[in-house]
Amino acid sequence: MNSLGNPLPRIVLTEAIQTSRSTWRDRTIKKLATPPLLSVRPLQPTNNARLFHTSSSIKRTMEKSVGESANSWLGHRGAAAFDLRSDTMTTPTQAMLSAIQKTTLLDDVFEEDPATINLETHAASLTGKEAGLFVLSGTMGNQIALRSLLTQPPHGVLTDHRSHIVKYEAGGVSSLTGAMITAVAPSNGLYLTLEDILSRVVLGDEIHSCPTRVISLENSLNGLIMPLDEVKRISKFAREQGILMHCDGARLWEVVASGAGSLQDFCQCFDTTSLCFSKGLGAPIGSIIVGPKRLIKHARWVRKSIGGGLRQSGVVTAAARVAVDVTFGKGPNGEGGLLRDTHVTAKRVEKLWTDLGGKLEYPVQTNMVWLDLESLNCTSSRFVELGNQVGLRLMGNRLITHYQIGEVAIQRLTSVFERIAAEKDERAQGGNRKAQQRSQYNSKL
Template sequence: MPIINSVFMSRSVIFRRFANTSTRKLHSSLLLIPSRRHYSNMDSATPTQNGSHPAKSTWVGYQGAAGLDLRSDTMTTPTPSMLAAIQTTTLLDDVFKEDPTTNELEEFCAKLTGKEAGLFVLSGTMGNVLGLRALLTQPPHSILCDHRSHIFKYEAGGVTSLTGAMLHLVTPKNGLYMTLEDIKENIVLDSDIHSCPTRVISLENTLGGVVMPLEEARRIADFARQTGKVRVHCDGARLWEAVASGAGSLKEYGACFDTINLCFSKGLGAPCGSILVGPKDIIDHARWIRKSIGGGLRQSGVLTSAARVAVEETFGKGDSGEGGLLKHTHDLAKEVGAMWTALGGKLTYPVHTNMCWLDLDAAGISGARFVEIGEQEGLKLGQGRIITHYQIWQNREVAVPKLKRVFERAMAEGGGKPNGQSEAGSKSQYATK
């Protein structure tokens, strides 16, 4: 008990005995989270003179570290309303499919996307692996995907090791997203035993913040169905962003894919989790596979309660995200892009959603130096990619002036010369994680 007191109680943490065990509801006395007095006034807290915030709000919402972290939308932190949802959630077993909070989230997301069923999973990586594995039967088989896709570059080879599938990489000719023409040039449909037949096309939307147009997704889906052999999966970790941009609704995009993986912990701000949606038989099979790799969850309501709040609070209402916050982040990303180009900078990709890609090489400054300047100005930055998640938008009056100073210093140091002609350092490294 003295250890608990010294570690937790000094941080305004509540740790009392569980009451009301018959209902299996999560009582606030069990939670190792800040008390309400710790975060009840978060929204009204004001920054200090240097732009930082009071110590008591160092991790909740935009007034925490997330409000000055532009490296990724994975840096978003749970809001007070998400934490409040956790306090009152149900605590039943999801392996037995008995937890109502989890069941309701799965049904809710399936309905949003026009699918029969959903399956909550711990991460987007798990969602992609389960979706692709459930669509495949047995080798030899291959998955057609963009050479920049997460399933190839950023998921530790999990798809290959757990599905036995070869990843057939495609470089889009337009430099932005795969088209039907790219698919037709690379797909393997014949029975030549020297080849590995395509059985799934995996599309990522958004990829690098760039939206795949709804019409292109429809063309690819129609073609795949006509083959009678090929299924289509969507790594839609950021599909919420494509919808918020006005490209189409979740149901419209959902109609193009057999399975979709959607992430709650990136731009939506939930602490953890993704959901896989699709036909009931596929989702039932994915649930079995989830169990086999250690993904079965017991008291999952602790996670799914926050995820439900994240969807409704950040994405918005309905399958088009009415009244959500994501559109504001897109406007801010465009503002950031304009701020960079006004100083003479160039962009690597067009700004479609909440990502702004700076061409640091053309500016004559290394990615490492750019990050260092950001640190000096009180910001956490990636090496050329700026992500304006919604907690940056909420903290824009502090974050944007800091970012402008970073841009001005970077351009002044680089002088607009390629890195090969500059003392700035080595060529910038871009990542799409």
């Protein structure tokens, strides 16, 4: 049945067309055949001199690997195996590619594609919501959701000052909704509390101010978890005041995998939630908005108005469904998935760093490790440089231990940490020698 309740036309392929499609598909699969993964010899992290002595050859190997894999679908332990910059670097697996090859190819603007409908229905079921809408990105998901919640100005959105909608969505809230953002710094340095909300929320109808119509919370934010109890407190207050709630849940999967609560526990606190498939879950493209049917119906309209309507969307939604089932897990709490192990790896990286005297900017709660590089007298540029020397892709002081990071990458990262600590000691020893020389010189005067 289509969106109007009419039966779908039955598609009958002639034998010639079927044969032609089969031949085309076979040729395509042959062209996309996965090359063998690069064989990397495990390195001993304690042998720093040898590791950095051979860094040039490692770098050449990495460049060769990246060059070959940039246009190849390598999947698990592929192009992302040595890339700790972001979980967006994850690449689709063979299971995802197989699902793409077998997917349905009907028109989603007409709401007729089975693979897309299946994904949207499944996401709604997992989150305890009535309906879902597939979108191309997390930014699109947030912007469509907020545009659907905000229908008439004056209206304001209250959110964390570090949130994605404030810093990384090109001012989309103001340009698409005309809303004013109230950006709030959490008093505890980690996550917003109800007390933070109360200090900045705009209530009433005083005409000189812009009333708060939506509270948007991001969970996780910088890898930090907003506890379920705090989310419930804020949600209860918002509903009492007639304020709508949106969750930027691009990494809510990680929060759930940590054991902080189920998808339904968190999503029931919000009117709309956006969830990303292409970060830690590893799908190539896409996010989803979940919420009540009336809001999702309006969101579909908004999506169309900004050019987000897709035709044969099954080629991406099929991969996203595999990402949910395999990487997150088939249960609402991430049972049987791969995310929990990434949190263990993050804690391991934390210990490797702190055992050398390093400090952290934030506690490690999911799969993000925020290094305080200054605690070991290291700059961001030096950190990235040392990573390049051993074939690691690093950025700033944030490390994300997504599920495609391999053991060899952790060994190489260990050697980078040890090199940073050694350089600090060398500078300290050099400083002590200079101090001794000055002291000896002064004593002779």
